[in-house]
Amino acid sequence: MSAQPARAPGPHGVTTESPIVRGLLILTAAALLLVLVGLPLFVVFASALGHGLRAYLSALRSPEASASIRLTLLVVAIAVPANLGFGLAAAWVVGKFRFFGRGLLVTLIDLPLAVSPVVAGLVYVLVFGRQGLLGPWLERHDLHVIFAVPGIVLATIFVTFPIVAREVLPLMEALGSHEEEAALTLGAGGWQTFFRITLPKVRWGVLYGVILCNARAMGEFGAVSVVSGHILGRTNTMPLAVEALYNDYDLVGAFAVASLLTLLAVATLLVKKWIEWRSDAGGRA
Amino acid sequence: MRRSPHEWTVGPRRRGRGPLPGFGPALGFTLAYLGLVVLVPLAVLVLRAARFGAHELIAAVTTPRALAAFGLSFGASLAAAAIDGLVGTLIAWVLARYRFPGRALLDALVDLPFALPTAVAGIALAALYSASGLLGRHLEPLGLQVAFARPGVVLALAFIGLPFVVRTVQPVVGELDAAMEEAAATLGAGRSLILRRVVVPQLLPAILTGAGLAFARGVGEYGSIIFISGNLPNRTEIAPLLIVTKLEQYDYAGAMAIALVMLLAALALLLLANALQRWTLRRAGEELL
Numbered sequence: 001m002s003a004q005p006a007r008a009p010g011p012h013g014v015t016t017e018s019p020i021v022r023g024l025l026i027l028t029a030a031a032l033l034l035v036l037v038g039l040p041l042f043v044v045f046a047s048a049l050g051h052g053l054r055a056y057l058s059a060l061r062s063p064e065a066s067a068s069i070r071l072t073l074l075v076v077a078i079a080v081p082a083n084l085g086f087g088l089a090a091a092w093v094v095g096k097f098r099f100f101g102r103g104l105l106v107t108l109i110d111l112p113l114a115v116s117p118v119v120a121g122l123v124y125v126l127v128f129g130r131q132g133l134l135g136p137w138l139e140r141h142d143l144h145v146i147f148a149v150p151g152i153v154l155a156t157i158f159v160t161f162p163i164v165a166r167e168v169l170p171l172m173e174a175l176g177s178h179e180e181e182a183a184l185t186l187g188a189g190g191w192q193t194f195f196r197i198t199l200p201k202v203r204w205g206v207l208y209g210v211i212l213c214n215a216r217a218m219g220e221f222g223a224v225s226v227v228s229g230h231i232l233g234r235t236n237t238m239p240l241a242v243e244a245l246y247n248d249y250d251l252v253g254a255f256a257v258a259s260l261l262t263l264l265a266v267a268t269l270l271v272k273k274w275i276e277w278r279s280d281a282g283g284r285a
Numbered sequence: 286m287r288r289s290p291h292e293w294t295v296g297p298r299r300r301g302r303g304p305l306p307g308f309g310p311a312l313g314f315t316l317a318y319l320g321l322v323v324l325v326p327l328a329v330l331v332l333r334a335a336r337f338g339a340h341e342l343i344a345a346v347t348t349p350r351a352l353a354a355f356g357l358s359f360g361a362s363l364a365a366a367a368i369d370g371l372v373g374t375l376i377a378w379v380l381a382r383y384r385f386p387g388r389a390l391l392d393a394l395v396d397l398p399f400a401l402p403t404a405v406a407g408i409a410l411a412a413l414y415s416a417s418g419l420l421g422r423h424l425e426p427l428g429l430q431v432a433f434a435r436p437g438v439v440l441a442l443a444f445i446g447l448p449f450v451v452r453t454v455q456p457v458v459g460e461l462d463a464a465m466e467e468a469a470a471t472l473g474a475g476r477s478l479i480l481r482r483v484v485v486p487q488l489l490p491a492i493l494t495g496a497g498l499a500f501a502r503g504v505g506e507y508g509s510i511i512f513i514s515g516n517l518p519n520r521t522e523i524a525p526l527l528i529v530t531k532l533e534q535y536d537y538a539g540a541m542a543i544a545l546v547m548l549l550a551a552l553a554l555l556l557l558a559n560a561l562q563r564w565t566l567r568r569a570g571e572e573l574l
Binding site: 025029033035041043044085086089093107108111114118123125127131157181184190216220221222238242243251254261262268269270273 | 316323391419540541552
């Protein structure tokens with residue numbers, strides 16, 4: 001770079017690097033990303049298919065794997081709509097109104113993202129577990145929360161709780177309220193305004209929030225691990241099945257289930273790219 | 286939520302905060318949900334832990350094993366955040382400044398650690414860096430043991446934290462004012478001086494914010510680490526794992542004491558992140574004025 005002052009300030013050297021430096025930077029960044037992030041992705045599929053496609057498919061059809069897939073689908077079918085409802089309500093309140101304690105509310109909504117998933121699992125054990133606050137009452141009524149599906153659902157809701165709200169809130173705030181006000185002046189009802197005006201305006205944010213929430217809910221491990229009790233075929237979600245199979249040295253089985261979760265993550269990212277492209281190209285026009 | 290929608294329609298006598306309806310019910314629902322799902326359970330942890338008394342709690346978090354676990358969780362997260370600060374800034378710079386074939390693919394890869402379940406990341410990294418793994422078999426002869434040792438913990442945390450730095454720094458690089466760099470060059474500054482005195486100071490708040498987010502995420506991280514760390518007490522055992530171990534031994538006091546420290550650390554980091562964000566915004570505001 002010391003050879004540059006001889007040249008008149010051009011596009012190179014002043015506000016960008018020389019082609020050689022630029023090439024080196026690109027190669028370094030690409031190499032770092034491929035080794036740090038790309039290789040783990042590759043290893044998942046390479047290990048899952050290491051003993052051939054037949055072994056891969058039969059690993060996925062094992063009772064343990066298919067039970068975990070069913071349980072995970074059940075959990076997200078409850079957790080994601082619950083958090084969608086919360087996310088929309090929270091985004092409406094925080095995005096459209098100014099009130100005392102608004103900043104505190106936003107911080108509290110973010111709280112579950114900052115809390116260790118293990119702590120999240122622990123607090124539910126303390127509330128619903130046998131030694132817990134509601135434990136004796138639940139036992140008398142023969143209700144099972146911890147080491148059962150309700151606990152897994154609750155832990156999943158806790159961990160993925162802010163995701164929809166965080167995606168929708170900035171959009172809701174940035175897009176303003178003029179159209180809603182116009183609709184109300186013209187006699188539209190509250191719900192009608194929300195579903196016809198507000199929701200379409202923030203639809204890409206809602207869609208991405210739901211998809212991300214779904215991916216995180218399906219993949220949640222720490223919190224669910226604490227409350228599930230690891231009962232084979234009963235309370236093992238897909239990530240817990242990955243752990244159980246891995247610890248049993250069933251690597252093909254572990255990576256086969258892991259490959260499904262990885263495909264889910266990749267699909268989530270593709271949808272994100274598509275949404276970004278949509279809202280850049282079509283949404284603003 | 287049981288009120289009929291008609292009550293929310295705008296009317297001549299409707300009072301409230303601005304013209305939009307639904308503030309009360311939506312706030313009520315938000316607070317009830319937040320309270321039941323998050324705040325009450327967390328309060329139960331604090332109240333039940335408080336019953337044990339300060340003496341017992343402090344004793345539980347100052348055992349050599351607990352101190353080693355805290356040291357590893359915080360130390361490895363700090364190291365990983367520093368690595369992410371450097372690597373993530375480089376990647377953000379390249380993605381935001383240069384156009385080259387394959388850029389879109391690299392850009393998509395950045396978000397993968399965020400979307401990939403932690404347990405999947407954990408077994409993939411363990412398989413990759415174990416003595417027989419694709420990378421481990423080349424590193425082990427060099428005397429570099431990654432899996433089942435502390436470097437493995439740092440590596441897993443660097444993996445998890447990378448998107449936080451890249452995604453915080455990348456938009457700031459994209460919005461850097463080229464005129465400032467041009468002005469510095471016109472005044473005779475070389476490229477390296479411009480980078481040091483003009484570019485880096487503008488990026489620093491974003492880098493710190495991103496690294497702070499990566500650090501906060503790393504302190505509580507569990508799934509991606511336990512497969513690669515080996516989980517040896519006093520050596521490669523992280524604090525969240527110690528909570529799980531104590532819980533499995535029905536040592537509720539010990540589990541709660543460690544969880545309480547983790548919760549307080551999370552709160553402190555959350556407030557710090559908010560302050561950092563305000564500082565960043567204020568700096569941006571001053572530049573505009």
